[in-house]
Amino acid sequence: MKTIKVSVVTPDGPVYESDVEMVSTKAQSGELGILPGHIPMVAPLQIGAVRLKNGGKTEYVAVSGGFIEVRPDQVSILAQSAESADVIDIDRAVRAKERAEQRLKEQQRENVDFKRAELALQRAINRISVAERRI
């Protein structure tokens, strides 16, 4: 089976690096599935999961948006934060979710902090579902 190199990088350094048979994730324009030999492209990502398939196994990485760059033999994902499923602290994400929900209740929709809380909520929900592999 052909493989493609994948790296997920954040300002704190690399989070994931491997050769895989298929990468799938959510671009802002919709679901994206990448196989070796894909045409070159760059796209902004949603807060979501990156699924990495190899040898009958699937690994998951949570990403908080960012960009994907695809070349025929290499996929690079650059995100402000990203965590492999195994390192996600679920309790922390649950606390972040509760904080964000509380803020959203208290604040007005047009408020800048409302948008910030909405994004924090999405990151927390994404981390919980990636950690529990409910994706």
Ligand code: ATP
């Ligand atoms: P929190 O309010 O819990 O800090 P956050 O969404 O504001 O959540 P980020 O700003 O996205 O956090 O991330 C800050 C750093 O903490 C990043 O390095 C990120 O990978 C890490 N991180 C955030 N939440 C978790 C988590 N639940 N488990 C493991 N690492 C996390």
